[in-house]
Amino acid sequence: MIEIKNLTKKFRDKIAVDNLSLIVRPGVVTGFLGPNGAGKSTTLKMIIGLINPTQGEVKIDGKNYKDLIRPISKIGALIDGDAVNPKFTAKQHLELIATASGISIGRVEEMLKMVGLDKVKNKQIGEFSLGMKQRLGIATALLGDPKTVILDEPFNGLDVDGIHWLRGLTKELAEQGKSVLVSSHLMSEIQAIAERIVVLAQGKLIADMTMEEMTNKSLSTYMKVNSENNRKFKSLLEKEGALIQSMNDEELHVHKLDMKQIGIIARNNNLAIYELTKIQPSLEELFIELTEGKADYVSNVESKERKGDRQ
Amino acid sequence: MRNLIRSEFKKIFFLKSSRIYILTLIVLSLVLGLIFSLTTNVTQGKAITDLSSMDVLSANMLGVDLANIMLIIFTAISISKEFSTKLINVSLVITPNRKKFFLGKIITFFLLSTAISIIVVILAYLASQLILTVNDMPRVTLQDLAVRQFILGVMTMPIFYAIITVAAVFLFNSGAGAITFSLGVMALPALIKMFSNSIQRTLLPVFPQSAIHSLAGVVKKGSGESLGTIASMCLLLAWIIMTSLAANAKFQKQDI
Numbered sequence: 362m363i364e365i366k367n368l369t370k371k372f373r374d375k376i377a378v379d380n381l382s383l384i385v386r387p388g389v390v391t392g393f394l395g396p397n398g399a400g401k402s403t404t405l406k407m408i409i410g411l412i413n414p415t416q417g418e419v420k421i422d423g424k425n426y427k428d429l430i431r432p433i434s435k436i437g438a439l440i441d442g443d444a445v446n447p448k449f450t451a452k453q454h455l456e457l458i459a460t461a462s463g464i465s466i467g468r469v470e471e472m473l474k475m476v477g478l479d480k481v482k483n484k485q486i487g488e489f490s491l492g493m494k495q496r497l498g499i500a501t502a503l504l505g506d507p508k509t510v511i512l513d514e515p516f517n518g519l520d521v522d523g524i525h526w527l528r529g530l531t532k533e534l535a536e537q538g539k540s541v542l543v544s545s546h547l548m549s550e551i552q553a554i555a556e557r558i559v560v561l562a563q564g565k566l567i568a569d570m571t572m573e574e575m576t577n578k579s580l581s582t583y584m585k586v587n588s589e590n591n592r593k594f595k596s597l598l599e600k601e602g603a604l605i606q607s608m609n610d611e612e613l614h615v616h617k618l619d620m621k622q623i624g625i626i627a628r629n630n631n632l633a634i635y636e637l638t639k640i641q642p643s644l645e646e647l648f649i650e651l652t653e654g655k656a657d658y659v660s661n662v663e664s665k666e667r668k669g670d671r672q
Numbered sequence: 673m674r675n676l677i678r679s680e681f682k683k684i685f686f687l688k689s690s691r692i693y694i695l696t697l698i699v700l701s702l703v704l705g706l707i708f709s710l711t712t713n714v715t716q717g718k719a720i721t722d723l724s725s726m727d728v729l730s731a732n733m734l735g736v737d738l739a740n741i742m743l744i745i746f747t748a749i750s751i752s753k754e755f756s757t758k759l760i761n762v763s764l765v766i767t768p769n770r771k772k773f774f775l776g777k778i779i780t781f782f783l784l785s786t787a788i789s790i791i792v793v794i795l796a797y798l799a800s801q802l803i804l805t806v807n808d809m810p811r812v813t814l815q816d817l818a819v820r821q822f823i824l825g826v827m828t829m830p831i832f833y834a835i836i837t838v839a840a841v842f843l844f845n846s847g848a849g850a851i852t853f854s855l856g857v858m859a860l861p862a863l864i865k866m867f868s869n870s871i872q873r874t875l876l877p878v879f880p881q882s883a884i885h886s887l888a889g890v891v892k893k894g895s896g897e898s899l900g901t902i903a904s905m906c907l908l909l910a911w912i913i914m915t916s917l918a919a920n921a922k923f924q925k926q927d928i
């Protein structure tokens with residue numbers, strides 16, 4: 362389990378990560394979302410000790426990453442697929458890491474097969490496409506069979522096949538009981554795999570909740586209503602606490618009331634309803650809405666704990 | 673630590689360019705030594721047969737200076753490459769303890785430079801024996817204390833400079849910076865020798881060259897460079913410790 366407490370990183374006058382606290386739990390894929398420059402990479406690098414925090418700390422099973430006995434068995438990380446010497450072959454690259462951490466060469470071969478690079482293992486990495494480098498980076502991250510897998514923008518450069526493969530892989534890893542933390546600036550990449558979403562913007566935690574919770578809580582969820590007398594219906598709904606955002610002759614956009622409540626109000630007032638539809642934004646829209654700073658979605662600690670227990 | 677050093681050696685020798693460079697370094701230093709010892713009539717204005725056997729040996733050992741410079745460049749470039757390619761990201765995820773990582777680099781390049789230094793010095797020694805034999809001159813012998821001291825002293829040079837170059841790469845965070853530093857430390861004494869005697873006497877003993885020359889026994893008694901054996905070794909160690917401490921302190925704080 363990774364515990365991030367009040368983590369802050371300042372680069373000269375720029376605050377890249379701002380008082381971030383969160384817990385990464387095992388057995389789940391956590392999506393770590395935020396627009397470019399949100400501070401995702403900086404956070405991930407602080408977890409594995411590449412960047413020193415200005416304030417706060419990260420504990421891995423209660424210890425600093427730098428103090429772990431066999432760090433590679435605790436955390437495997439893909440930070441940058443390009444972080445390779447292009448003159449090495451894929452096999453040599455993995456062999457260096459295996460050697461340094463006392464892992465057998467057999468495991469290297471196994472990983473090369475798993476990420477689909479065994480045919481090109483003796484080619485220099487310089488000849489690789491970005492997608493192939495990402496695959497090599499994923500092999501690197503998984504080499505030590507770590508309990509936690511951190512992947513920073515792993516979908517970058519992957520082709521359709523690769524994306525499909527990686528989605529399956531992350532789910533599989535979570536099923537094996539590992540914590541999987543996958544960052545992305547695109548909700549679409551994450552929504553199919555993540556059970557939990559953490560959203561960062563301008564270094565601050567904006568949302569930390571299950572995917573389901575997130576969708577439900579969106580401010581943009583509303584009921585599209587059309588009735589025989591929209592003008593009358595509008596005032597009736599408002600009396601019951603609805604917030605009606607847009608109205609023309611054709612439809613009402615009703616917030617804060619659910620379908621059932623709206624239906625009952627209509628019946629009690631003898632109004633015929635022509636249309637009653639729940640409109641949900643796509644997660645991508647929701648994500649954009651979140652990161653534009655329209656909403657504050659941090660659920661309180663207790664509800665987070667409950668969620669943790671359920672999972 | 674054993675695994676780390678093994679991995680560091682693979683990092684060096686997996687690369688064809690490194691293997692070729694090191695081989696070239698060894699061959700060139702031998703050739704340069706031979707050239708120096710065979711062209712004494714041009715460089716020193718004396719025919720080889722007019723020289724002492726020790727002079728022939730030391731002419732051959734001039735090749736070690738070239739090996740030293742090439743090794744400084746090699747050390748600086750191979751370590752700074754790890755930073756510039758960002759491979760350091762991956763290395764530090766595996767070995768997050770930076771003190772250990774830094775020490776691993778120091779030990780690796782200590783072992784590498786020791787091996788290269790021994791090879792280069794032995795080749796220079798054998799070459800001088802060959803030249804002495806061909807010219808019907810008395811051969812030098814390792815039973816001679818002066819010869820032994822000379823050879824060991826020369827041998828320390830590439831090892832010492834390789835180690836401070838490792839530290840310098842971390843300290844300056846740049847290969848070029850490290851090369852400038854190490855070559856500067858090497859070359860400054862020559863510059864200082866152009867100044868007055870009193871300046872020489874205060875400055876020269878601070879530089880590692882005086883220690884290396886003293887260890888090799890090639891210093892004229894009473895010159896500014898003259899140091900005792902213990903003092904020489906302490907001076908070299910002090911350089912290594914100071915640069916390493918500074919480099920390690922810098923590296924600990926550095927964001928990668």
Ligand SMILES: Nc1ncnc2c1ncn2[C@@H]1O[C@H](COP(=O)(O)OP(=O)(O)O)[C@@H](O)[C@H]1O
Binds near residue numbers: 376927
């Ligand atoms: N080494 C650095 N020096 C100065 N600013 C940095 C450095 N690294 C990142 N930043 C800044 O910190 C912010 C967060 O960057 P980053 O963590 O890379 O965001 P993300 O990965 O979410 O795109 C950005 O504004 C970036 O410019």
Ligand SMILES: [Mg+2]
Binds near residue numbers: 401402403513514
């Ligand atoms: Mg990033």
